Amino acid sequence: MAKDVTIQDVANQVGVSKTTVSRYLNGRFGNMSLETRQQIKTVIEELNYRPNRQAQSLKTKKSHLLGLMVADIENSYSGYWIKAMQETLVDTDYQLMIMTSNNSEEQELDNIRKLLDQNIDGMMLQPVTMDAENYRFLYESNLPVVLIDRTIKANYWPTIQSNNFQMTKQLGLEIVDKGYERLVHVSEPIQDVSPRLERYDAMKLIAHEYQLELITLEAVSDRNIVEEYVDQFDAANKRTAFFGANGTMLTQIIKALRKRQLSYPEDCGICGYDDMTIGEVLMPTLTAISQRPELIGKRSTEVLLEMIKGNETNENIDIPSTLHRRESL
CATH class of the missing domain: 1.10.260.40 (lambda repressor-like DNA-binding domains)
Structure with missing residues (x-):
């Protein structure tokens, strides 16, 4: 041997x-x-x-392990920034331990404690809730933490996320310019999840300033609320634009309209956040916002590594998204 x-x-x-x-x-x-x-x-x-990493850990008191807590690992959007994180760590001594909370506060708490038990050197966290009390124990542990994609109601750690409010407002103005009178905002449950709330606040502001009728549909697990609304939708009543607050909601809108054999932009307009980049291949193509998850993942990792070195920061970083004006409005 x-x-x-x-x-x-x-x-x-x-x-x-x-x-x-x-x-x-x-x-x-x-x-x-x-x-x-x-x-x-x-x-x-x-x-x-x-x-020998175990021996090194004993000497340096560093595990060279980073924790990643993802709210919903089945979401394809998360996969892009996970890949970018791993690529950013290639030339370092760090390894990534990935856990998911499945959007459960209880599971999130349990898995954060499991990561802490592994003596991780830092954590990237996509929080399930904005309630800072859920994370006070983590803050008091003095572990370097970066919030990714979502923020909380306390200035505990830096947040790396998309410029949600700014870009959604820009898309709302596009809806106004196209002459729509009604805006149907389709989202997963909005309360206590910062990107959903920021996007809703932007559309609510546009609706108020330009006197659009605003209808809010929040998805629930036991009903297809989008399909229910589309089933009774009267395209001749008011010029209506549907906004999908993420890729899953955008897909639900398209499916519901197709089931009723409604066409866009003839019968209504469609737009939203296109996390799965389907907008450019559909016919007609979709007016949509595309985020930069790979850059969010890269910057989150870089900021965490700097914090581990002792370069503390609470600065929030907004990663610019892009509005693609296409044929669906």
Whole structure:
């Protein structure tokens, strides 16, 4: 059986002390020359040396584990920023532990505690609720945390998310410019989930300022409330635009209209957040907002790594989305 390569083997081949190699592995370069760093890197790759992370953890008190708590891992939108997080960590010593809360406060609490039990060095959290009291214990643990996609009612940690209010308002003005008189806002339950609330507040503001009739449909698990509304919808009554507050809701609107054989933009308008990028392949194409989940994931990871290094911040970062004006309004 081949002998495992040790840190001493690396040091001997490079011609430096074991302490120097250890400093390199832990990112403490100090006065270490670029040439020495490159030599150590090359020898590590040549010898296929893999550090003993458990031993390192005991010495450095760092696990090199990052926790990720996702509210709904089945949502395809989440998958984009998870992929970006993992890509951002490729050239680091960190590994990502992923857990989901399934939009349950109880499950979220249980899984956060499980991650803390793993001695994680930091966490990226997509919170289930805006209630800061749910996260006070986590704040008091002093663990570096970044909120992703959603925020809470306390300035505990930085939040990396889309510019929801600004972009939804911009789309609302597009609806006004097209001459619609009624706006049907279709969303998952709005209360206590910040992106849904921000998008609703933007559309409510537009409806108020331009005297549009605003109808709000909030999806529930035991009824297809969108289909129920479309079944009694009178296209001749008022010029109506449907807004899907995320990709799932946008899809439900399209399915309900097709079932009743209603066409857009002839019988009504359709627009919304297109998390699944279906808007450009449908006919007619959809006017839609596309987010940058890959950039949200990348920036969240970068900010968390900086916090772990001691560069504390509570700055919130809005990642700009894009409004694609197409044929559906």
